[in-house]
Amino acid sequence: MGNYRMGTPKKTASKKTTEKKAVSAKPGKSEKIHLLTQMIRIRQMEEKTYEMYTKEKIRGFLHLYDGEEAVAVGIIENLDKEDGIVSTYREHGHALIAGMSMNSIMAELYGKAEGCSGGRGGSMHLYDKKTNFFGGSAIVANGLPMAVGLAMAYKMQNRNSISCCFFGDGAVDEGEFHESMNLASLWNLPVLFVCENNFYSMGMPFELAQAETDLVKKANAYKIEGAAVDGMDVMAVYDASVKAINYIREQKKPWFLECQTYRFRAHSMFDPERYREKDEVKEWKKRDPITTFTSRLQEEGLLDEDELNEIKKRVAEEVEESVEFSEKGTDEPIENLTRFVYSDEPKTLNKSK
Numbered sequence: 001m002g003n004y005r006m007g008t009p010k011k012t013a014s015k016k017t018t019e020k021k022a023v024s025a026k027p028g029k030s031e032k033i034h035l036l037t038q039m040i041r042i043r044q045m046e047e048k049t050y051e052m053y054t055k056e057k058i059r060g061f062l063h064l065y066d067g068e069e070a071v072a073v074g075i076i077e078n079l080d081k082e083d084g085i086v087s088t089y090r091e092h093g094h095a096l097i098a099g100m101s102m103n104s105i106m107a108e109l110y111g112k113a114e115g116c117s118g119g120r121g122g123s124m125h126l127y128d129k130k131t132n133f134f135g136g137s138a139i140v141a142n143g144l145p146m147a148v149g150l151a152m153a154y155k156m157q158n159r160n161s162i163s164c165c166f167f168g169d170g171a172v173d174e175g176e177f178h179e180s181m182n183l184a185s186l187w188n189l190p191v192l193f194v195c196e197n198n199f200y201s202m203g204m205p206f207e208l209a210q211a212e213t214d215l216v217k218k219a220n221a222y223k224i225e226g227a228a229v230d231g232m233d234v235m236a237v238y239d240a241s242v243k244a245i246n247y248i249r250e251q252k253k254p255w256f257l258e259c260q261t262y263r264f265r266a267h268s269m270f271d272p273e274r275y276r277e278k279d280e281v282k283e284w285k286k287r288d289p290i291t292t293f294t295s296r297l298q299e300e301g302l303l304d305e306d307e308l309n310e311i312k313k314r315v316a317e318e319v320e321e322s323v324e325f326s327e328k329g330t331d332e333p334i335e336n337l338t339r340f341v342y343s344d345e346p347k348t349l350n351k352s353k
Contacts, residue, residue, distance in 0.1 A: 074237025170201025
């Protein structure tokens with residue numbers, strides 16, 4: 001399928017770099033351990049951002065991805081490095097697996113100039129041109145028309161790239177969802193629509209917001225093929241994404257994938273979380289994508305306790321390095337306060353004065 005995304009950075013003394021690794025349609029031991037490692041990287045990074053937020057090192061809004069790691073890993077690992085990704089405000093995990101360094105992500109959350117968006121975007125607006133990560137957005141469903149625009153550009157340029165759009169079940173309520181699905185189908189655009197259905201749009205239960213809870217049927221209404229998958233099972237997501245991506249590249253048409261998942265933390269750090277019972281969260285945690293996949297690998301004889309501890313140790317070191325990098329980061333100078341409010345004046349105009 002091409003050059004796949006590989007988010008695990010090479011170990012260096014200072015700045016981490018990103019390499020790409022081919023992952024087969026039938027992953028073996030090394031590939032499966034890589035998938036587990038990627039999920040652990042997301043989880044440990046998110047746990048550290050939670051800690052740093054409580055210490056007021058990170059400010060503003062913060063939406064964490066704990067519990068949904070299998071979706072980002074299972075899909076993005078099968079994308080080519082030339083494919084574009086559009087995400088939501090819960091995008092830290094997507095950005096990391098897309099190939100962005102943990103240093104640049106953490107620095108952005110800290111609001112430092114070394115961050116991927118220069119410290120101006122913060123948690124909800126990660127962006128990286130090198131990895132074709134076209135950012136998160138604070139607006140629900142905002143990424144859907146952007147992803148359609150990307151796919152249209154790829155088609156007009158005769159590229160075999162696809163546009164992958166992550167969005168939540170709350171976005172299905174919005175007009176942009178229906179407009180985007182319609183245009184993608186009408187124009188046969190290479191878009192992978194990925195609905196991360198965690199069953200709550202902020203505090204609204206999914207079944208109270210949707211008259212039709214079978215989201216694949218909604219895609220079918222626009223003549224878009226699709227499937228629903230267990231979003232807590234990384235291999236189920238992985239296999240489903242292989243099928244979806246192959247279909248899009250071969251048929252030159254969009255595909256809809258609903259990943260039924262669950263966020264273990266509140267909607268955001270400001271959410272008192274009074275809309276769901278603690279017992280419900282406990283039940284879902286029994287299906288934790290990391291612990292269940294770890295057990296599966298151990299049962300298959302592919303992972304032992306020493307290997308698992310080594311993975312966790314390496315990831316913990318990477319997380320701590322990202323915090324140290326961010327702590328040493330620089331604030332943008334006050335002189336730049338009005339920069340980007342208007343576009344920079346072209347030099348040709350300056351010369352004419």
